[in-house]
Structures are given as C-alpha cells and as structure tokens.
Amino acid sequence: xxxxxxxxxxxxxxxxxxxxxxxxxxxxxxxxxxxxxxxxxxxxxxxxxxxxxxxxxxxxxxxxxxxxxxxxxxxxxxxxxxxxxxxxxxxxxxxxxxxxxxxxxxxxxxxxxxxxxxxxxxxxxxxxxxxxxxxxxxxxxxxxxxxxxxxxxxxxxxxxxxxxxxxxxxxxxxxxxxxxxxxxxxxxxxxxxxxxxxxxxxxxxxxxxxxxxxxxxxxxxxxxxxxxxxxxxxxxxxxxxxxxxxxxxxxxxxxxxxxxxxxxxxxxxxxxxxxxxxxxxxxxxxxxxxxxxxxxxxxxxxxxxxxxxxxxxxxxxxxxxxxxxxxxxxxxxxxxxxxxxxxxxxxxxxxxxxxxxxxxxxxxxxxxxxxxxxxxxxxxxxxxxxxxxxxxxxxxxxxxxxxxxxxxxxxxxxxxxxxxxxxxxxxxxxxxxxxxxxxxxxxxxxxxxxxxxxxxxxxxxxxxxxxxxxxxxxxxxxxxxxxxxxxxxxxxxxxxxxxxxxxxxxxxxxxxxxxxxxxxxxxxxxxxxxxxxxxxxxxxxxxxxxxxxxxxxxxxxxxxxxxxxxxxxxxxxxxxxxxxxxxxxxxxxxxxxxxxxxxxxxxxxxxxxxxxxxxxxxxxxxxxxxxxxxxxxxxxxxxxxxxxxxxxxxxxxxxxxxxxxxx
Numbered sequence: 001x002x003x004x005x006x007x008x009x010x011x012x013x014x015x016x017x018x019x020x021x022x023x024x025x026x027x028x029x030x031x032x033x034x035x036x037x038x039x040x041x042x043x044x045x046x047x048x049x050x051x052x053x054x055x056x057x058x059x060x061x062x063x064x065x066x067x068x069x070x071x072x073x074x075x076x077x078x079x080x081x082x083x084x085x086x087x088x089x090x091x092x093x094x095x096x097x098x099x100x101x102x103x104x105x106x107x108x109x110x111x112x113x114x115x116x117x118x119x120x121x122x123x124x125x126x127x128x129x130x131x132x133x134x135x136x137x138x139x140x141x142x143x144x145x146x147x148x149x150x151x152x153x154x155x156x157x158x159x160x161x162x163x164x165x166x167x168x169x170x171x172x173x174x175x176x177x178x179x180x181x182x183x184x185x186x187x188x189x190x191x192x193x194x195x196x197x198x199x200x201x202x203x204x205x206x207x208x209x210x211x212x213x214x215x216x217x218x219x220x221x222x223x224x225x226x227x228x229x230x231x232x233x234x235x236x237x238x239x240x241x242x243x244x245x246x247x248x249x250x251x252x253x254x255x256x257x258x259x260x261x262x263x264x265x266x267x268x269x270x271x272x273x274x275x276x277x278x279x280x281x282x283x284x285x286x287x288x289x290x291x292x293x294x295x296x297x298x299x300x301x302x303x304x305x306x307x308x309x310x311x312x313x314x315x316x317x318x319x320x321x322x323x324x325x326x327x328x329x330x331x332x333x334x335x336x337x338x339x340x341x342x343x344x345x346x347x348x349x350x351x352x353x354x355x356x357x358x359x360x361x362x363x364x365x366x367x368x369x370x371x372x373x374x375x376x377x378x379x380x381x382x383x384x385x386x387x388x389x390x391x392x393x394x395x396x397x398x399x400x401x402x403x404x405x406x407x408x409x410x411x412x413x414x415x416x417x418x419x420x421x422x423x424x425x426x427x428x429x430x431x432x433x434x435x436x437x438x439x440x441x442x443x444x445x446x447x448x449x450x451x452x453x454x455x456x457x458x459x460x461x462x463x464x465x466x467x468x469x470x471x472x473x474x475x476x477x478x479x480x481x482x483x484x485x486x487x488x489x490x491x492x493x494x495x496x497x498x499x500x501x502x503x504x505x506x507x508x509x510x511x512x513x514x515x516x517x518x519x520x521x522x523x524x525x526x527x528x529x530x531x532x533x534x535x536x537x538x539x540x541x542x543x544x545x546x547x548x549x550x551x552x553x554x555x556x557x558x559x560x561x562x563x564x565x566x567x568x569x570x571x572x573x574x575x576x577x578x579x580x581x582x583x584x585x586x587x588x589x590x591x592x593x594x595x596x597x598x599x600x601x602x603x604x605x606x607x608x609x610x611x612x613x614x615x616x617x618x619x620x621x622x623x624x625x626x627x628x629x630x631x632x633x634x635x636x637x638x639x640x641x642x643x644x645x646x647x648x649x650x651x652x653x654x655x656x657x658x659x660x661x662x663x
Contacts, residue, residue, distance in 0.1 A: 058170065073150065076144075250336055253657070
C-alpha cells in the first residue's frame with residue numbers, strides 16, 4: 001500500500017489521500033454499524049434471525065406470486081410438553097412474534113398484545129410459567145396476528161426444553177393443525193415448475209451447441225497457435241469488425257421483435273404507457289399520487305410523449321405503441337458500442353479481450369429482454385453507461401482533459417438522473433474517478449486539491465442544474481425530494497420477511513430459475529441478469545413473453561462461465577492493485593459494489609419477491625464488460641483453455657440470441 005501511494009501520488013498530496021482513505025474506512029464501518037442496528041431494531045424491517053437455539057417458524061403453505069393487501073392474517077402455533085420429574089423454579093418463556101401475540105397454556109390466557117401498535121414486535125416478551133405448571137401434560141398455544149406478512153414466531157424456554165422448530169404445529173383456522181416450517185424454508189411457486197429444468201434444457205440443446213463449440217474450439221487451436229487474438233485478429237477477426245457485426249445483429253433482433261412481442265409484455269408496461277399518455281394529453285408532468293408509475297423521473301416519458309403525439313396523427317394507437325419501442329431498442333443496442341469503447345480504452349493492445357468483453361456486455365440477457373419493451377431502464381442505462389465510459393477514459397488520459405469534457409459529463413449525468421433515480425449511485429464513483437485523476441495527473445501538484453474540488457463541483461453542480469428542477473418540484477408539491485410509489489405501502493408479497501439464509505443461499509436458479517428470486521437475493525440477481533427470471537412481470541401462462549424458453553433456460557448453465565470471469569476480474573484488483581487502479585478496474589469494481597449494496601439494502605427493507613432485480617444495475621454494463629474481460633485474461637492463459645473458453649462463449653451467445661429472437 002505504501003508503494004502504491006508513493007508511485008501514484010506526490011508527497012504533498014499523500015497526507016490528504018491517507019486522510020481521505022481513513023474517512024472512507026470510517027464511513028464504511030459507521031454505515032455497516034448503522035445498517036446492522038437498523039435491520040435488527042427497526043420494526044419496519046421484517047428481518048428474522050434464530051437465537052438461543054430457537055427458530056422463527058410459520059405455517060406451511062405454498063408460495064404465491066400474488067399481491068396481498070394489508071389485512072389481518074392469523075396463525076396459531078402449539079406444542080405439547082410433559083412435566084414429569086419436578087417443576088422448574090424459574091421457567092421463563094421468551095417470545096418474539098411478528099407482529100401481535102396472544103399466549104395460552106392449557107385453557108388459561110397468559111398474555112395478549114396491543115393490536116393497535118406494531119412498533120414493539122421486535123422486543124422480547126418474557127412470561128413466568130411457574131404459576132401455571134403442574135405435573136403431567138400441558139399444551140402451549142401462541143396465536144400470532146400480522147397485517148403485512150405471514151405471522152411468524154420464535155419462542156424458547158430453556159428450563160422446559162421448549163424451542164420453536166419442527167416439533168411445533170401451526171394452524172390458520174385453529175382446527176386443522178399441521179407441522180410448522182422454519183421461515184428459512186421458502187418454497188418455489190408453482191410457476192417455477194411449469195418450465196423444463198434448466199440442466200435438462202441445456203442437455204437437450206447440446207446437439208445445437210456441440211457443433212458451435214467444436215468449430216470455435218478448432219478454429220482457435222488452428223489460427224491462434226501460441227498467441228491470442230491480438231496477432232490473429234488483425235487479419236481475420238478484429239474487435240472493430242466484431243462490434244459492427246454485433247450491432248447489425250442487434251438491429252435485426254430489434255426490428256424482428258418490435259412487431260412480434262405482444263404489447264402487454266414488460267414490467268408495469270401499461271403503467272408506463274399511462275404516464276406517456278398523461279404527458280402527451282395534458283402537456284404537464286403528473287404528481288406521484290396520480291398513478292402507479294407517476295413517481296418516476298420524467299425524461300423517458302417526455303421523449304416518448306413527443307413521439308406518441310407526432311405519430312398518433314398517422315398511425316393507429318397500437319402501431320404507435322410499437323413505434324415507442326424504438327427508443328428502448330436503440331438504447332439497448334447502444335450498449336454494444338459503449339462496451340466496445342470502454343474495452344478499447346482499457347485494453348488497447350488486446351483484440352481478444354475487446355471482443356470477449358463486447359460480446360458479453362453488449363448481449364447481456366437483462367439488456368435484451370428489458371430493451372424490447374416500453375420502459376425507463378434502457379434510456380437511463382445508456383446515459384449512465386456513457387458516464388461510466390467517460391470515467392474509464394479519465395484513467396487512461398496522459399493529462400487532465402479540457403473543462404468541456406467535465407461539463408459534458410455533468411450534463412449526461414444529470415440527464416441519467418432525470419431518466420432514473422438509481423443513477424445517483426454513480427455520484428460516489430464520479431467523485432472517486434475525478435479525485436484520482438486530478439491527484440495522479442495534475443501538472444501543478446501544489447494546486448491539485450483545489451483543482452480536484454473544482455472539477456468535482458463542476459460535474460456535480462451541472463448535473464444538479466440539469467435534473468434538480470424536477471426534485472425541487474417534488475419538494476414543493478409533495479413535501480419530499482425523492483418520492484416513491486404512493487401505493488407500495490398498501491400491499492406485500494411473499495415471503496413478507498427476510499432471513500440470513502436469503503442472503504447466503506444460492507442454487508435454485510441453476511435448476512428452476514423462473515421466479516427463483518423468491519428464495520434469496522443471489523438467485524434473484526443471477527436469474528434476472530442471465531435470463532428473464534421474472535418473465536417480464538407476466539407470470540400468468542397466457543401472458544408470458546414469447547421467448548424461446550429452451551434456449552433461455554439453457555443459458556443458465558452457460559452463464560456460469562462469464563459469472564466466474566467477473567468474479568476473477570474483481571479478485572485481480574487484490575493481486576495487482578497498482579495496475580488495476582491506473583487502468584480503471586478498481587473503478588469498475590467500485591461501481592459494481594455500490595450498485596449491489598443498494599440492491600441488498602432494498603432487499604433488506606422491502607420484503608417483496610420482485611425487488612432484487614439485476615436490471616437495476618444496467619447503468620454499469622460497461623463495468624461488467626470490463627470485469628469479464630479482466631477475468632477472461634486469467635481464464636485464457638493456456639492454448640487449450642483459451643480454445644475451450646472461446647467455444648463456451650460462442651455457445652453462450654448463440655443461446656442468448658436464440659432465446660430472445662422471437663420466431
């Protein structure tokens with residue numbers, strides 16, 4: 001670390017840098033401590049964890065993907081026990097219930113909570129059982145009531161050997177009692193099993209993949225010899241040429257799909273359409289309370305409203321809605337160009353890594369299925385991606401660029417925030433990128449601090465000027481700057497709570513990926529990044545997207561390779577920190593960590609099965625491309641290994657393209 005500081009920063013700036021690092025570490029520790037305190041103590045966050053040998057339990061019922069309104073849900077829990085030898089002197093029953101509880105032993109009522117308040121449900125209730133015990137059998141019943149999730153219970157009494165778990169029973173009608181289940185046991189919904197298992201889908205597609213794999217494998221062995229594509233590519237296959245081929249194929253998919261994908265396909269697509277029509281007809285922006293999606297920033301809807309109003313004079317409304325898909329499609333295709341430009345700056349001498357990264361980043365499945373329909377994410381992702389590419393270029397400049405470069409960065413950053421509020425997550429990366437670049441490349445080091453602050457304030461200030469008017473309007477009209485859905489607090493979805501297992505488990509998405517996000521956050525992210533794991537919000541059989549599901553499911557296993565490459569790319573910053581810092585890989589990792597941390601926080605605080613979607617990270621697709629390329633640089637060291645990786649990547653691309661090219 002000391003060597004890195006000496007090489008990257010002058011002596012006059014080193015103290016300031018060390019101070020910044022200390023502040024950064026302090027902020028991380030303080031933030032982690034605050035988050036831990038909040039999820040453990042805040043009654044608005046239904047985080048459940050086992051303690052004292054007891055487990056949180058709930059009634060055993062199938063998972064459903066329906067939206068549940070806030071209404072009282074009742075579950076009774078019971079356990080039978082015997083007092084045979086002696087009555088314990090201090091038999092204390094400890095209880096936590098989500099969210100109201102009534103406690104009975106035999107036919108006696110021991111406690112009933114106040115149903116008018118849910119602010120104390122995380123506090124432990126202690127009941128002294130000695131006065132109610134006698135020799136012989138007893139039955140302990142605890143009734144739990146919840147308005148915003150499944151009733152759940154954890155209870156223990158060490159003296160009597162009572163711990164909530166599999167020996168307890170549960171009932172929703174106080175008549176039929178069944179074995180209770182741990183809250184960690186979250187069953188997949190029935191729709192997950194209506195598709196072929198992913199491993200079997202992959203096996204059935206091997207006759208298609210095998211010729212592709214063998215062709216690329218043999219071509220790689222024959223042409224590259226001992227050198228990667230940096231030699232062979234100049235005469236046969238170049239990154240520039242590959243980029244144009246991919247762009248043409250992307251345009252072909254978009255033109256084919258615009259007329260074939262039904263209008264109902266897409267997450268909240270009708271609500272997005274409602275927003276567009278409102279702006280077109282009223283010539284003003286709605287308030288967040290005027291519709292389901294009306295809280296979204298307006299840039300996409302303003303552009304779409306202009307297109308809608310123009311073409312409505314010449315075409316039917318249905319045709320105009322299909323025309324509106326052109327903007328998202330173009331933004332999705334533009335990701336190919338952004339990834340290519342990012343990789344050209346990162347690896348100017350490596351045609352092979354440029355090709356691999358452009359293929360992986362430009363055709364990420366989450367980009368393909370999101371950009372085929374009306375929605376805000378593709379435009380916001382394109383604008384954010386431009387900012388990411390500009391930040392990566394900053395690391396490659398031999399000297400500070402002109403002021404116009406930073407002005408342009410601020411304008412595009414502001415527009416991205418005006419397209420989707422998640423773009424504000426780029427602010428820390430922008431600050432980090434400018435600070436490093438100024439300290440490393442400023443000619444007058446004694447003035448570097450002032451220059452750094454000037455450029456940071458310039459970029460952030462312009463972005464606020466571009467987008468701030470909308471948030472000032474929110475504050476004036478709604479009393480708050482950032483407004484969320486006005487109806488999100490009126491309903492809930494399964495499972496209705498969070499557990500530790502949901503943050504550490506993974507694997508369901510490799511076999512039953514559709515709606516596997518209900519099980520845990522990593523299955524959710526994997527199934528929505530590498531395929532349309534939530535079926536674009538249309539889980540009903542008659543309204544499902546018209547994807548080629550055999551290829552879509554086959555890509556699940558093929559996607560393990562690029563996932564491994566990304567992880568290797570992240571690990572490489574530890575092995576070569578100085579080079580990674582100068583090159584920009586550290587910036588890519590930083591962006592990924594910031595976005596994933598934001599999704600984890602949402603997953604903690606909003607217990608909906610659909611909240612942890614990888615599409616929220618579409619704004620940093622160039623970062624994924626960079627990390628893939630960095631990882632493939634490690635995974636393609638040997639000749640045979642290189643040929644194997646190239647063949648597998650080709651199979652992955654075939655599966656992805658075939659999956660989302662509607663027949």
